[in-house]
Structure formats: C-alpha cells, structure tokens
Amino acid sequence: MQKSKKSRAQLLHQYYKYTGFYAFIWANTKKALLPLGIIIGILLYINYKVMSINDMLLYVTQNYSDFSIFSLFFVSESILGLLPPDIFIAWTKGTESPLLYLSLLAVLSFLGGVISYYKGRTLLLVPKINDYLEGKMTKHIRNMQKWGGFLIAVGALLPLPFAIACLAAGMIKFPQRQFYIFASLRVFRFVIYGYAIYSALS
Template sequence: MIQHTLRERQRLSNWQRFNLYHRFFRSSGFYRFFLRNFLRVVIIAGAIIGAIFLLEHFIFHDFRDDIVSWLHELPHLGVWVVYSLSETFLGLIPPDFFIVWASKFGHPYLYLALLGIVSYIAGILSYLIGHYFGRKKRVENWLINKYGGFVKKLKQWGGLLIIVAALLPLPYSAVCMISGLVKYPLPKLVIYGISRILRFFLYALFLFKIF
C-alpha cells in the first residue's frame, strides 16, 4: 500500500514536472522556433526535388549524373580540407553537398560516419575558438552582433538549442562558438553534440534516394 502511494506521488511529480517544462517551452517560444526550422527542412527538401525535376525534364536530362560526376572529380584531400574548415568556421558550405558527395562511393555510410565525426569535432573546435578568442573584444562584439540571438536562446534552452542546431538547418558551428563565448559547460556540449552525427544519416535517407 505504501509503495503504491509512493509510486502515485512519483507519477504525479513527473507529470507536474512535464507540465512545467511544457509551459516554459511554450512561453519562451521554443516550440515556434523548432517548428519554424523544421519547416525550413521541408521547404528546402521540396525546393531540391522541384529544382531537380525541372532541370532534368526541361534543361539538363542528365543533371543528377553530371552533378555526381563533377563532385567525384574533386580531389578528396581538398574536399576534406574545405569541409573541415567550413564546419569549424561558421558553416560556410551546407553539409548536404558533402552528403551527396559521399553518396556514390563504394562505402557511402562509412563516408557519412566520417563526415559526421569531422563535423562533431569541428563543433568542439568552434566552442574552443569562441571560448578563447571570444576574450578579445573585437571577436566578442562581432559574434554578439552577428549571432547574439543565440545567446539568449542558449541561456533559456541550454542543450536543446545545441541539439536543434545539430539536427536542423541552423549554423551549428556558430551555436558552438556562442556556447564557448558564454562559457556553456563543454562536457554538456560534447554529449549533446553527438546528435550532429545522427543528422548526416537522417538527411542521407532523403538525399541518397534523390542522387
């Protein structure tokens, strides 16, 4: 009887905790933020499919094959260097291009894993750049002016922002730099950042079918 009562109290406590988090995320705009960025994924996917359909049917009949052939003619070392720099410094090139690049290799999922690991490590390097170079006033001002909105969101949502940035089309490296700038705990970023690797496999389910 006593154990049953304790379980009921625990369930009630968990339910109350869930409601508390739910109200907080709703009032702080997290749900709107997540939905907006998720819709961006859907819109981008639709735009890619639409563009490929139009190009292949009306302009370049071998468009996909030409793109893949061009990507595979690029020097591997050069691609990895450009990709690593891009993932470390503010995500200058969307990683989706590199997923397409990996799609036609003999072991594409091995390449995907490597892409994910490099991006994950690049996020940690971005954190360290923000942590150490953010002490310089010019660097701090530039980061705040360009990505200051993430500071408030990081303080509100913590690791959830890192997970959303890792999975959705947000500047992941910029979020990591801001995390370093505001001294967000590195061990937490290391854990939450693992979701970055998952992104490559999730997006590959879509991109591999197209290309």
C-alpha cells in the same frame, strides 16, 4: 484542495512553451525546409533533365581528391556552416564507400561544431572581438542562455545553423561535458538526410 506538483517534464514543457522555444523551432524549421526542398528539387531536375547525378558525382570524384573535398567541408562546418551539408551528402553516394564517407562527414561536422564551441570560449578573451560578437550574436546568445542544450540539439538535428549554436554555447561557457552530449546528436542528422538523399537519387 491541494494542487498536485507538476513533474520536471511538465515544468520544462511549460518553460519552453512560455519562452517561445517551440515557436522558434517551428519558424526556423519552416525556413530551413524550403532550401532543403529546393536543393533536392534541383538535384532531381538535373538528374532527369540535364545529366545523370551519378555521372556528375563520378566526375567530381575523378577530378578532385577526397582529401580536398573533406577539407572544404570541414572548413565550412568550422566557419558558421557556409556550405549546405546536403551537397556533400549527395557526393558521398557516388564514392566507392558511401556509408564510410557519410560517416566521415558526420564526424567532421561534429568536430567543426567543437571548434566553433572552443572558438566562442577563446575569442571572448579578446575584448574587441568579444564586443563585436556579442553585438552580432545577441539573439543567439540570449536563446542559448534560455534554452541551453536543447538549442544545441536542435541545431545538430535540424537544418539549422549548427556552428552558430556551438559558437553561442562557447560564448556563454556552456558546460563542456553537456555540450559534447548534445552536439553528438549531429551524427543522426547525417543518417536521416543520407537516407533521404540517397533514396531521392537512386
């Protein structure tokens, strides 16, 4: 009796299962949830035990320009995501236009990923930097070669290093059009986390 052919979706599921994609997502999600929980816990503790988060955010907005805060965030998102975006999301709640500012953060984060992508493509032209990055990012490059766009999507949506995924995508010269499509999912992360953080601080 002839076996029925598996659909494309079934074949992809089988491939991602065998190559450890699901295990990778679960392991990294567990690692990322702890820092997120700690950040929210610290914010709640400060809010109820030390001083109102709203007062603290008001102080930041009154003493630092919006441009300087957005610039700091953009630089962080362009250089391997050095600062947690959740801190900046909490900051937007104390601004005059939280949703507008949250949208600007999402756009800047996406653009930071784009810069990381082109950085990966450009830096490969310098032999010494190419050798250094390939040595430091062997695991990320290998994962990107195996999982491609889905790894970019995971980095965009989950609390994982988005900039590193974009850098690895550039290093393997992942198709630009597909990169933009997967990377644009970054916006949804800010919608989801914005709702969670706004709710926790309300």
